[in-house]
Amino acid sequence: MALRQIVGTKIKENVAANARLAPAIVKAVEITNMRRAEQAVSAGALAKTVITGAQHAAAEAQATLLMQGGGASRRICTASTTAIPSYKLSCSKETEKIAAAAKISKALHSLKQLVTFSASTLATQTTAVVVETVGDTSGQSWAAGSGNKHCDKHTGSATTAAATTTGLGVASLTITTGATRKTLNIEETRSGPDDDNLKTNDGERQAITSDKELVNALYAAIKAKPATTKKLTSESLTELAATPIAISIYNYLTHDGTKIPTETPTAEKVAQLIFGKSKGDVGTEFLKPLESDSNSIPTSDKPITGPTTKIAAEHYNEAMAYYTALNLKKTVASTAGGSPKEDGKEDAADQAENKKEEQNKDECKATEEGKCDKTKCDWNAEKKQCKV
Incomplete structure (x- = not known):
């Protein structure tokens, strides 16, 4: 407890x-x-x-950076594309570093x-653009080249990037x-x-x-x-006995409750009283024996048997139901003024009493008081009946 x-x-x-x-x-x-x-x-x-x-895409007379010359001699070339991100990264070279980093997680x-x-x-981000040019772009027709991979000057059909002489x-x-x-x-x-760049004002977020x-x-x-937190199995009895709740239990058991002790009891004293011993740990003294003890819980089928640890793991609900009912039965008997018995003995006593009543039924049938065996039966004078 x-x-x-x-x-x-x-x-x-x-x-x-x-x-x-x-x-x-x-x-x-x-x-x-x-x-x-x-x-x-x-x-x-x-x-x-x-x-x-x-x-x-090519355009004439729209250049605004290099302004020398007339509109017919100024050219722009607009290149557009979509950047494709790297969806996966290779970490094979970092395997050792990752393993080393994992070791410090506990520190x-x-x-x-x-x-x-x-x-x-x-x-x-830094953006670097490589622009290649060839020839004199003034005059003539300026347009996107064949395949739209460049802009060039041509008089006839658009040429490919590899074939252009001006582009x-x-x-x-x-x-x-x-x-x-x-x-x-x-x-x-x-x-x-x-x-400073990450400081926010009202209505802003980082x-x-x-x-x-x-x-x-x-x-x-x-x-x-x-x-x-130390594992319960390795907690020594004196370590547990030194906790406030253990000392409170000790004081309750050793004092009448009206006087609060002024001295703190030693852990050994507390352990000896509430555990019955002061040496050892919880695992050895209390939990280990539960692996080798023997129990038998009656059920409507065959009894549940085995050590406490096995029953707790495999038949917890049945065991709790049985022991709860057993404790309730003892509590009811004690409250009623009787003497609670062990479940098996009580069942045996009830069976013996029932058997005795069955035997006496045949002997308690007399209709006259003188013929009623009052050692086994009761005489009802009003009804003139001999009863068990």
């Missing part, structure tokens, strides 16, 4: 602690996943995009620095991310200013997670780390 109360109290304390600390941990996971998603797109899918095969409570892509560079074409366009890794010192980042937001969330989660 004492062990059950102590374990129940420890479970409640752990559940309450987890409920109290969970929000900070959940927030850290949420912010970390947001940063991972941002990195996956900017530093992954769009890290480097090389575009070739752009479609071209996050002592985190001092974090290496991540800097928020200030995460969304930046311009975008050969390739390369977009690379500006995201760079940065080592964030936890304390310095927490106390330092946030990135498009990217800031470094400070990430660090603050991780710091809060680290501080909210639940205490490591």
